[in-house]
Amino acid sequence: xxxxxxxxxxxxAKLKISEPAFAEIVERHQYSLVRLAxxxxxxxxxxxxxxxxxxxxxxxxxxxxxxxxxxxxxxRKILANLCIDHLxxxxxxxxxxxxxxxxxxxxxxxPLQQLETQELQTELLRCIDELKPKxxxxxxxxxxEGYAVAETAEMLSCTQNNxxxxxxLARENVRRKMQxxxxxx
Amino acid sequence: MCAGKCNNGxxxxxxxxxxCHNFEALLSLFSHNxxxxxxxxxxxxxxxxxxACRQKIEGYREIKNYLSKLPMPELPENLFxxxxxxxxxxISRRDETPQQRLGLIAILYALYxxxxxxxxxxxxxxxxxxxxxxxxxxxxxxxxRSSLTQLLEKRDWTExxxxxxxxxARTRLLNEPVPANLLHTALNELWHAQRENLRLRTGLQQxxxxxxxxxxxxxxxxRSVQILGKINATGFEPARRSARxxxxxxxxxxxxxxxxxxxxxxxxxxxxxxxxEGNKL
Numbered sequence: 001x002x003x004x005x006x007x008x009x010x011x012x013a014k015l016k017i018s019e020p021a022f023a024e025i026v027e028r029h030q031y032s033l034v035r036l037a038x039x040x041x042x043x044x045x046x047x048x049x050x051x052x053x054x055x056x057x058x059x060x061x062x063x064x065x066x067x068x069x070x071x072x073x074x075x076r077k078i079l080a081n082l083c084i085d086h087l088x089x090x091x092x093x094x095x096x097x098x099x100x101x102x103x104x105x106x107x108x109x110x111p112l113q114q115l116e117t118q119e120l121q122t123e124l125l126r127c128i129d130e131l132k133p134k135x136x137x138x139x140x141x142x143x144x145e146g147y148a149v150a151e152t153a154e155m156l157s158c159t160q161n162n163x164x165x166x167x168x169l170a171r172e173n174v175r176r177k178m179q180x181x182x183x184x185x
Numbered sequence: 186m187c188a189g190k191c192n193n194g195x196x197x198x199x200x201x202x203x204x205c206h207n208f209e210a211l212l213s214l215f216s217h218n219x220x221x222x223x224x225x226x227x228x229x230x231x232x233x234x235x236x237a238c239r240q241k242i243e244g245y246r247e248i249k250n251y252l253s254k255l256p257m258p259e260l261p262e263n264l265f266x267x268x269x270x271x272x273x274x275x276i277s278r279r280d281e282t283p284q285q286r287l288g289l290i291a292i293l294y295a296l297y298x299x300x301x302x303x304x305x306x307x308x309x310x311x312x313x314x315x316x317x318x319x320x321x322x323x324x325x326x327x328x329x330r331s332s333l334t335q336l337l338e339k340r341d342w343t344e345x346x347x348x349x350x351x352x353x354a355r356t357r358l359l360n361e362p363v364p365a366n367l368l369h370t371a372l373n374e375l376w377h378a379q380r381e382n383l384r385l386r387t388g389l390q391q392x393x394x395x396x397x398x399x400x401x402x403x404x405x406x407x408r409s410v411q412i413l414g415k416i417n418a419t420g421f422e423p424a425r426r427s428a429r430x431x432x433x434x435x436x437x438x439x440x441x442x443x444x445x446x447x448x449x450x451x452x453x454x455x456x457x458x459x460x461x462e463g464n465k466l
Contacts, residue, residue: 023269026268026269026272027269030265030268031260031265034260034264034265035257035258035260038258038260039258044258044260044261044264045264047258047260048264048265048268048271049271052268052271052272052274052275053275055272055275056272056275056276059272059276060276120251121251121254121255121256124248124251124252124255125255139252143217143249143252143253144252144253144255146253149219164214164219165210167213167214167217167219168210168213168214171213171245171248172213174248175213175241175244175245175248178244178248178251179244
């Protein structure tokens with residue numbers, strides 16, 4: 001694609017986020033956004049694509065933002081909803097994102113324990129992947145990423161009660177499946 | 186479900202609300218400190234007496250622990266090489282969202298993905314259409330393929346009756362010219378036989394229904410059943426009068442005797458000519 005800048009693409013509109021500020025936002029948040037998307041959709045290329053769409057939407061809707069500080073909240077919200085749509089469209093699949101093996105085992109002593117933990121975490125990821133898109137997103141945002149219930153509700157554009165309900169369903173589902181896995185393992 | 190395991194035997198269950206089932210949805214929220222203080226206290230008091238729920242709470246906490254230790258996804262080094270360029274490219278395709286990229290294909294794909302929904306809708310439509318289709322099939326199967334002349338010659342009242350139920354067959358038979366003497370003989374037999382034969386009375390009632398349709402005001406099914414009941418209870422003539430049907434078989438028979446024997450006429454003509462109170466002929 002021919003390299004163009006944003007002013008050429010969008011004309012001379014009065015910007016609430018200037019072009020350099022937008023470039024800085026992209027630079028600053030690209031890694032965390034792609035990482036979050038990778039958690040949600042389980043594929044690095046799709047995650048990158050969705051994160052880029054989130055940035056593009058931010059730029060196209062920049063007039064609705066009060067200031068640049070809102071950008072990150074807005075980005076997370078767009079991304080979470082894009083990921084849910086993506087999961088709904090593409091269904092379930094085995095996660096293709098590789099996980100850092102050092103993190104799998106850094107705190108553990110013996111190789112046997114490391115192997116057991118790896119197996120457990122792989123199983124846990126599989127259980128999460130089998131959840132419904134909205135439940136999966138809620139569980140990852142709240143329990144894995146550690147966002148507050150209110151933040152999660154805002155990101156998923158739903159009420160806090162809705163978040164709590166989805167959380168309960170997702171946790172119960174995962175608990176039951178892991179219990180079965182423990183029983184058979 | 187652990188409702189049966191609630192009481193550990195030391196304390197009786199004082200009311201119905203104090204069952205595991207009622208706390209089921211709150212346990213995961215309790216284990217993550219997501220309940221308001223009041224509800225939390227109620228759940229805590231239940232946990233004191235319920236070992237099964239305590240075990241569940243432990244399960245949730247264990248999963249919470251594992252979830253918090255899930256490793257970060259590892260992203261390839263070169264993934265961010267052309268990231269900014271990709272954002273610019275997507276801004277230039279501003280009207281497309283990821284979902285709209287393929288247009289019609291995306292819609293078809295989405296329908297394919299939601300095949301359970303499509304199957305459910307299709308099943309509903311089939312179920313709704315099935316009774317009508319079956320009734321139509323039954324009527325058209327039972328409706329006579331033979332002509333009115335043949336039916337009258339055979340005195341096949343059963344087939345004539347089914348013909349009256351089927352719209353297409355009824356129209357065909359009503360407009361078929363038949364010899365007037367044949368019509369007279371057949372109608373005469375029908376008229377005299379109906380007193381003993383329920384099926385013939387029903388046939389006659391269907392003929393009335395047809396006449397009413399020709400007059401422009403069709404009966405509802407319940408009205409039709411009502412008239413048939415009245416025919417059976419009081420006889421044909423009082424029922425005909427109470428339904429305000431002006432066609433009188435006796436008038437029709439009388440009219441037919443006046444028609445030349447070799448002339449042909451349709452049943453529609455006969456009904457229309459003899460359905461007035463004063464008998465035009």
